[in-house]
Amino acid sequence: MVARQGRRPGNPDTRETILQAARSAFAANGFASTSIRQIANAAAVDPALIHHYFGSKEKLFLATVRVGVDIRAKIAEVGASRREDLGRVLIRTLITTWDSDAGISLVAAFRAALADPMTSRMVREFLTSVVLAELAAVMHLAPGEAPQRAGLIASQVVGLITARYLLALEPLASMPVESIVAAVGPTIERYLTGDIS
């Protein structure tokens, strides 16, 4: 018998019930306005059980869009690098993650997010309230400038992903990781600390 990967102990039906309730709630109200408690009520389970199965609202959201990457851990990895390496480490972590087996789930989720305005809204809220906010924190952006700088970084990162993985534009699609790091790292560096006005 082969053990299923990633399955936590407990009743698989309960896990699926929670996922379905979460999907409906995120789709109806967006990421930011949906609470674990609301999802627990809709699924008729104890909120503690959702924490037991999924750990956090972010991880539950990633499970609803079938993404098997711990984005918060990746951001912490970037944040652990030296200040002057942040731009290059961000691009290196991004590309190696999307190039990996787990990246397939990211490509599928991103394609869905762009195709459907409702999913776009969920993903936008998730990006803004979790990914960009965390990135701004680990990169020590000044609060007044953080949204604009994080947004500019997002514009380069999202474009790299769209061009390399969704459109498969050559030569970007088959460029080695370190060539991309060398070419795009300084762009991130400038958006982090350079003159942008």
Added chain:
Amino acid sequence: MVARQGRRPGNPDTRETILQAARSAFAANGFASTSIRQIANAAAVDPALIHHYFGSKEKLFLATVRVGVDIRAKIAEVGASRREDLGRVLIRTLITTWDSDAGISLVAAFRAALADPMTSRMVREFLTSVVLAELAAVMHLAPGEAPQRAGLIASQVVGLITARYLLALEPLASMPVESIVAAVGPTIERYLTGDIS
């Protein structure tokens, strides 16, 4: 009686027949491998009639994806600027075009291109063989470096479009044109002429 805009003289059924044949041919064989002659054969019309209705293979392609922007004219507009202004003029032309009424057709076509792998392929070929090749030419990129530099420019441009128009990420989505030009123009400038290795 109100004249229909953009309708050329001739039988509207013929125009629609050509468009349907073009859509099928581009979807089956991609943009690059499809010729006006093949489309003319499939539609059982003279190739000269396709030129009469649509002007060129590029314009026919844009009509099949319902884009009402003359992309070649926009690229020529960018190419007419002074060398040192190219980065900023590219971003200004891009954002003002996508912000305009005609931009709605671009957003719809781009969303479709990213959602469906078959359409992605057509759009990839169109971007590579027309848009990026033309940009490389008007920007006088050295042939050996042109694909990589054009690809990097594409990664920033595609990301700006995806973040501002498809994901509507704030503050990018409502940032004034000139703020985006000031922030992103120098990135394009570096991809055009800077050290990228």
